[in-house]
Amino acid sequence: MSYNQIIYTTAPSPAIDPSLTSGTFRLRTVPRPENVPARKVLVRVHYLSLDPAMRQWLTAKRSYIEPVKIGDVMRGQSIAQVVAVGSELRSKFEVGDWVTAYSGWQEYAVLGENAVEKVVIPPGGRPTDALSVLGMTGLTAYFGMLEVGQPRAGDTVVVSGAAGATGMVAGQIAKIKGAKRVVGLAGGRDKCDFLVKELGFDAAIDYKAPDWRKQLKEATPEYIDVYFDNVGGDILDACLARAARDSRFVICGAISQYNAAKPQGPTSFMNVISQRVTMKGFIVFDFAKQYPTALRDLASWLSQGKLKRKEHITPGGLRSAPKALVDLYGGANTGKMMIEVAPVSEALGAKSKL
Numbered sequence: 001m002s003y004n005q006i007i008y009t010t011a012p013s014p015a016i017d018p019s020l021t022s023g024t025f026r027l028r029t030v031p032r033p034e035n036v037p038a039r040k041v042l043v044r045v046h047y048l049s050l051d052p053a054m055r056q057w058l059t060a061k062r063s064y065i066e067p068v069k070i071g072d073v074m075r076g077q078s079i080a081q082v083v084a085v086g087s088e089l090r091s092k093f094e095v096g097d098w099v100t101a102y103s104g105w106q107e108y109a110v111l112g113e114n115a116v117e118k119v120v121i122p123p124g125g126r127p128t129d130a131l132s133v134l135g136m137t138g139l140t141a142y143f144g145m146l147e148v149g150q151p152r153a154g155d156t157v158v159v160s161g162a163a164g165a166t167g168m169v170a171g172q173i174a175k176i177k178g179a180k181r182v183v184g185l186a187g188g189r190d191k192c193d194f195l196v197k198e199l200g201f202d203a204a205i206d207y208k209a210p211d212w213r214k215q216l217k218e219a220t221p222e223y224i225d226v227y228f229d230n231v232g233g234d235i236l237d238a239c240l241a242r243a244a245r246d247s248r249f250v251i252c253g254a255i256s257q258y259n260a261a262k263p264q265g266p267t268s269f270m271n272v273i274s275q276r277v278t279m280k281g282f283i284v285f286d287f288a289k290q291y292p293t294a295l296r297d298l299a300s301w302l303s304q305g306k307l308k309r310k311e312h313i314t315p316g317g318l319r320s321a322p323k324a325l326v327d328l329y330g331g332a333n334t335g336k337m338m339i340e341v342a343p344v345s346e347a348l349g350a351k352s353k354l
């Protein structure tokens with residue numbers, strides 16, 4: 001039996017080219033291993049996470065993580081099912097277990113125990129939450145908002161990329177923690193309606209509307225105490241112009257600049273001085289020791305209905321990943337973007353009932 005992998009073959013210049021024949025990636029078919037080494041498991045990938053940082057991973061520059069090397073399977077996290085267990089891991093994993101896996105972009109993967117973690121589904125949860133609200137993006141929102149942003153009762157909190165996987169959770173956490181006013185920025189009316197009507201944001205601004213800057217001013221009459229930035233560029237600049245005295249600017253991401261040949265910094269920079277702004281970047285991995293506490297909080301808010309979420313699952317199997325990644329930068333998703341590599345209906349045994 002064989003399976004497919006997606007290999008990183010050509011550096012983007014600067015945008016990703018999704019063609020699997022002439023673009024950034026190629027499809028490769030390899031044989032499925034007959035025997036699993038003693039301290040490994042073989043997993044079948046069902047849902048693959050797509051993340052804006054993937055563009056950064058393809059740039060051979062100093063960063064928080066090594067770039068993916070040309071010729072390697074594209075890096076990525078997934079929800080997978082264990083289909084075979086090496087002889088020394090049988091006390092830890094069973095065939096049929098569901099795991100989050102650092103599998104990369106491939107249909108099957110042979111992984112060590114540190115690259116897989118069993119999925120725990122709380123009441124009211126579903127397995128794909130482990131890539132979303134109870135996974136990396138939920139944790140990013142949690143630590144970015146609480147450890148870096150530190151919202152206080154009475155604060156005005158603004159979140160950009162608010163209808164995406166990280167933004168939707170960040171804004172709701174600010175509300176849970178008693179922020180007076182939570183404002184989201186997102187692309188399009190439908191996303192703005194989702195923020196206000198489904199997630200309980202106080203206001204949402206469509207940054208694609210011509211008067212978005214005026215709307216931002218009107219939505220922040222007491223200026224901005226916490227700004228959670230997912231996008232950088234003009235939106236960061238406009239929020240900096242609305243910074244309140246002693247405000248905290250959480251620099252989580254800068255998606256508007258990831259595909260730019262020459263990234264743009266903020267021009268309202270002098271407000272950092274006049275308003276005593278603290279601007280701090282962070283990487284979610286910095287908080288790894290606190291993940292269990294964060295996951296307990298997130299799971300309990302989810303179970304109590306205080307935290308809502310949405311996912312955008314693209315069908316079409318592994319080969320649809322490059323195009324869907326390009327679509328992620330174009331804002332195709334509301335909520336967490338994933339690829340359905342294999343449907344759950346094809347999973348093994350009784351434990352496939354997730």
Ligand SMILES: NC(=O)c1ccc[n+]([C@@H]2O[C@H](COP(=O)([O-])OP(=O)(O)OC[C@H]3O[C@@H](n4cnc5c(N)ncnc54)[C@H](OP(=O)(O)O)[C@@H]3O)[C@@H](O)[C@H]2O)c1
Nearest residue numbers: 052140164165166186187230231253254255256283284331
């Ligand atoms: N620091 C960390 O440890 C860490 C960890 C995870 C993620 N991140 C960062 O967090 C951000 C969000 O990631 P995510 O996984 O939750 O993705 P996401 O928000 O679910 O998806 C990306 C969204 O970005 C928006 N976008 C794209 N181009 C834009 C532009 N030019 N201006 C404004 N918005 C734009 C799109 O929504 P619209 O339709 O609204 O444009 C798109 O849906 C990214 O910047 C990512 O790199 C950081």
